[in-house]
Amino acid sequence: MRYFVALAEEGHFGRAADALNIAQPPLSQQIRAIEAELQVTLFDRSRRPIALTLAGRTLLREARQILSQMERAEAMTRRAGKGEGGRLSVGITGTAALEFAVPVLSAFNRRRPNVSLSLREMSSPAQLDALEKGEIHIGFVRPPVVDERISIRLVHQEPFLVALPAAHEKASAAAVRLADLNGTPLVIFDRLEAPGFRDLILHVCRSAGYVPAVIQDAPQMLTMLCLVGSGLGMALVPRSAQRLAIDGVVFRPLLDDSPQIELYAAWMHNKEAFLVDDLLSTIEDMAVTDQQVTDL
CATH class of the missing domain: 3.40.190.10 (Periplasmic binding protein-like II)
Incomplete structure (x- = not known):
């Protein structure tokens, strides 16, 4: 892999051999061996400087990652061995x-x-x-x-839940459709704090046919749920938000199709x-x- 990457970067067998501190014949042999094993041509040798083929460009991306991972693995192993x-x-x-x-x-x-x-x-x-x-x-x-x-x-995904005031007429339902909440104010993340999350919530609301009477911004999840518990609106929140257990707030599954929160x-x-x-x-x-x- 190191020989291949060196040749790909230099575009010349002689310069690559010098950079690797080896003779040119062993370098040529190694490249031919890789091509034979993979059954592809990695370099267009008819051009000067030599150029990578499509297969060669693909291998170069992977080879660089492999070498980088090897270097990190070696460093991590040495540190672990020293108890660092x-x-x-x-x-x-x-x-x-x-x-x-x-x-x-x-x-x-x-x-x-x-x-x-x-x-x-x-x-x-x-x-x-x-x-x-x-x-x-x-x-x-x-x-x-x-x-x-x-x-x-991507490391985690979770579904949306609807956070409702305990006194809301839909709070006793087993699950909720957003269109049934039309006219209920929406409590949502402030754009400066969570622009992508806010856009996702608004997309889910529009797709489900939900039109809020008012949109109330909040900077953090705790603030959002406090506003919900105070009866100032409903919120679309990650499933994990129910761990906060705010008085006056109930959480219900969403019946509408919606993307996972990533x-x-x-x-x-x-x-x-x-x-x-x-x-x-x-x-x-x-x-x-x-x-x-x-x-x-």
């Missing part, structure tokens, strides 16, 4: 903290007990800004994420990348375990 700890600063939205964060961070702590964890509750836009400034190492955000420098991975891990390359990788691996392992239990 470290510090991981994590950003998370308030809603994600209710259901997702506790089991994940608990599992990570068992895996890396010597690592100091710092957890900061922040809006998704604030997390993306903090990632860029290096103030946090990884964040858990609601989409969208448009900065191409930030890597993302949560993404977001990170940039930084000096704590090995800990970020370890946290992501912890999440993957938990997902595999949950799936195995579901299959049983």
Whole structure:
């Protein structure tokens, strides 16, 4: 893989061999061996400098990722062997903290007990800004994420619930259709705090034929539910919000078809990348375990 990437970047067998500090014949032999094993042509040798074929361009993307993962694996293994700890600063939205964060961070702590964890509750836009400034190492955000420098991975999904005042006429229903709530004010996230989440909620409302009499903005989930409990409107919230158990608020399943609420891990390359990788691996392992239990 290293030989292939060097040749792809140099575009010349002689220069690539020099960069690798080897003779040219062994490099040529290795490239032919890869092509023979994959049964493809990786380089167009009729051109000067030599150029990658479509198959070669595909392998280059994967090879770079493989080499990067190998380097990280080696670094993580050396650190683990030395018993080294470290510090991981994590950003998370308030809603994600209710259901997702506790089991994940608990599992990570068992895996890396010597690592100091710092957890900061922040809006998704604030997390993306903090990632860029290096103030946090990884964040858990609601989409969208448009900065191409930030890597993302889907880590959690949950359905919507309807949060209603306990005195609302539909509060005793087993489940609710949004169109049946027409005229009920809507309590929703402020655009500055959760622009993507707000747009998703409005899309669900429009698709279901729900027209609120008034739209009431709120900066955080707790504030939203307090407004609902005070009888000032209803809210569409993640399932995890019911863990807050606010007086005067009831939660009901949504009968309308609606998308799942997605949560993404977001990170940039930084000096704590090995800990970020370890946290992501912890999440993957938990997902595999949950799936195995579901299959049983």
